[in-house]
Amino acid sequence: MQARATVYIVDDDDSVRRALSRLLMAHGYPVTTFDSAQAFLDEADFEAGPACVILDLLMPAMDGLALQHGLPRRMPVIFLSGHGDVARVVQAMQAGAIEFLEKPVSDTQLLAAVEKGCACAAEHFALERELQTLRQKLQRLTPREREVLTWVVTGIRNKQVASELGTVEKTIKVHRAHVMQKLEVDSLPALVRIADRMGLCVSRRDDDARQRAG
Known part of the structure; x- marks a missing residue:
């Protein structure tokens, strides 16, 4: 049986990171948290396996939208924010986000979004692996x-x-x-x-x- 996709949580609020981690780990998801966008970019291994990311919208230095543009397109993004104006929601969705949830979010909503994100992540990762294998054979x-x-x-x-x-x-x-x-x-x-x-x-x-x- 294939392992579940990892869920990355990027939020500068420690209490949010802890709450989300507890919920997702209780439902069997591997979770890794980061307190800033830059820490995520510096430390996350995007090639290790399928993964989706839960992003806070407003963070110091680099916000969630800026981080989204620096991620591989195959990594599903779920925004979770208390500051979701219409323009930002549209911008995030046009850039490929699969969900934009507002804080506070219900466990049911969050888990449904994460399940969707992890399924997409697994599909995209498998496709990329297949294409990589084909490229190696063509060589x-x-x-x-x-x-x-x-x-x-x-x-x-x-x-x-x-x-x-x-x-x-x-x-x-x-x-x-x-x-x-x-x-x-x-x-x-x-x-x-x-x-x-x-x-x-x-x-x-x-x-x-x-x-x-x-």
Whole structure:
């Protein structure tokens, strides 16, 4: 079973940090607290695992909105503040906050927001890990193999790829086999999914292929 996402609490009020920590830890959430935005940026390990953050809006030196802009987009942000005017709420939500709660907040509201934030955090973290793994696999390819990959995933035949690259079909088959081995897949649809996930430029070539076929 995957561990729960960590909840970071950033608030300059010690009593708020203690109260939130007790509530969340009582419901099984790992919690780490910080008394300032700068302490959070200096000490938190954003790569350690999935995490969401509860931010106070008004804090000395760096406020919650400024801190929000310095965080990875994949980290869900929940604002908890006693100073939530409409303009600030809109600004926070436009920047990607998932909730803006006003103090005092009910346990039910807070826990619902944290559950939502942690679920988003786990999803984003898993996606980033998957993309990182795919990037590492793509780095195994030689420049020629990567070029063959971008042509193969258009669906055109090996013979046509060979013609485009100025070589013979047998060579393309060898490159294609190496590509599939290095990317650890066993079918063309799997190659297409990887190319799509990594944003490889295949759409234009696919259009070209259809034009040639027509």
